[in-house]
Amino acid sequence: GGEELATVYDEALDEGFGLIASNVAEPNVMMGLMEGADRMNSDLLLQLSGGACKFAGNGDPVAGLKSMGTYIEAIAEQYDIGVFLNMDHQTDLEFIEQQIELDIPSSIMIDASHEPFDENVATSREVVEMVEAADSDTLIEAELGQIKGVEDEIEAEEAFYTDPEQAVEFVEKTGADLLAISVGTQHGVAKGKDLELRPDLAHDIRQALKDHGLDTPLVLHGSSGVQPDQLQEMLKHGICKVNKDTRYQYEYTRTAYDLYRENPDAIVPPEGVEDARDTFFNETEWSPDKSVFDPRV
Numbered sequence: 001g002g003e004e005l006a007t008v009y010d011e012a013l014d015e016g017f018g019l020i021a022s023n024v025a026e027p028n029v030m031m032g033l034m035e036g037a038d039r040m041n042s043d044l045l046l047q048l049s050g051g052a053c054k055f056a057g058n059g060d061p062v063a064g065l066k067s068m069g070t071y072i073e074a075i076a077e078q079y080d081i082g083v084f085l086n087m088d089h090q091t092d093l094e095f096i097e098q099q100i101e102l103d104i105p106s107s108i109m110i111d112a113s114h115e116p117f118d119e120n121v122a123t124s125r126e127v128v129e130m131v132e133a134a135d136s137d138t139l140i141e142a143e144l145g146q147i148k149g150v151e152d153e154i155e156a157e158e159a160f161y162t163d164p165e166q167a168v169e170f171v172e173k174t175g176a177d178l179l180a181i182s183v184g185t186q187h188g189v190a191k192g193k194d195l196e197l198r199p200d201l202a203h204d205i206r207q208a209l210k211d212h213g214l215d216t217p218l219v220l221h222g223s224s225g226v227q228p229d230q231l232q233e234m235l236k237h238g239i240c241k242v243n244k245d246t247r248y249q250y251e252y253t254r255t256a257y258d259l260y261r262e263n264p265d266a267i268v269p270p271e272g273v274e275d276a277r278d279t280f281f282n283e284t285e286w287s288p289d290k291s292v293f294d295p296r297v
């Protein structure tokens with residue numbers, strides 16, 4: 001639940017590590033991630049986007065959340081690590097209310113970062129108030145600034161870096177538990193060369209928050225492909241949650257694709273998929289400091 005996850009973020013702030021938050025949409029990548037995290041003896045935060053919920057629920061996002069939630073809980077029982085669920089880039093307040101009521105996720109991200117500042121504050125605040133009204137321990141992540149690229153149903157053509165003073169005002173006004181910042185990363189596969197990472201800005205945001213007595217854990221979206229040394233630099237400045245969607249889902253899909261192509265006799269899904277799941281978690285490097293993105297195109 002949210003209370004336990006909050007403890008992990010406290011530790012992350014103290015010790016300077018980041019929890020990998022990895023997107024899933026179906027059981028195979030989910031199982032690969034759990035196996036990999038367990039081998040690293042690391043806690044794991046899985047996340048579902050709105051699109052992933054619709055996909056898993058055959059069009060019904062609530063059904064998708066329930067089925068993936070049940071699946072995650074059942075498989076997580078095989079492991080001693082902490083497995084948590086976050087709702088990624090949520091925009092639908094009605095669906096968010098259902099998530100809080102069902103009490104399946106440990107945390108929810110409200111993404112109103114595309115809205116003007118005041119509306120972003122109001123929308124994010126509304127979600128924090130939902131949690132308070134329900135007397136729930138679900139943590140709320142909100143975003144200030146905008147990350148370039150496509151993530152699920154949200155597309156941003158331009159990046160807007162987060163302003164440190166605005167970050168303080170945003171956290172004070174919304175009461176958000178976590179703050180996603182824009183410091184030069186981008187969503188998706190089509191990135192790399194033009195990344196202009198700003199650990200200096202992460203530092204300034206963290207410092208401004210601290211100056212106002214705020215110890216808010218920061219979130220780095222678009223972390224697939226961020227080089228190990230760059231990531232380590234970011235982790236020094238209060239980044240506690242490292243979002244990766246492209247990295248592992250892409251890795252799995254490529255692995256499955258290669259296996260099916262090489263084995264045309266694999267005719268029922270488990271034949272190819274089980275091999276892919278195995279290859280995926282045997283060959284993928286799990287540690288955040290080994291997270292070099294290799295698109296293998």
Ligand code: G3H
Pocket residue numbers: 001002068069070072073076082083084085104105106
């Ligand atoms: O449905 C999934 C659960 O939220 C898994 O995480 O360890 O907080 O129960 P948990």
Ligand code: 13P
Pocket residue numbers: 023088089151186187188189220221222223224225243244245246247
């Ligand atoms: P990537 O596209 O870099 O994997 O980022 C994922 C993300 O930020 C999910 O919220």
Ligand code: NA
Pocket residue numbers: 001002103104105106137138
């Ligand atoms: Na919960």
Ligand code: ZN
Pocket residue numbers: 089151187221222243
């Ligand atoms: Zn994201």
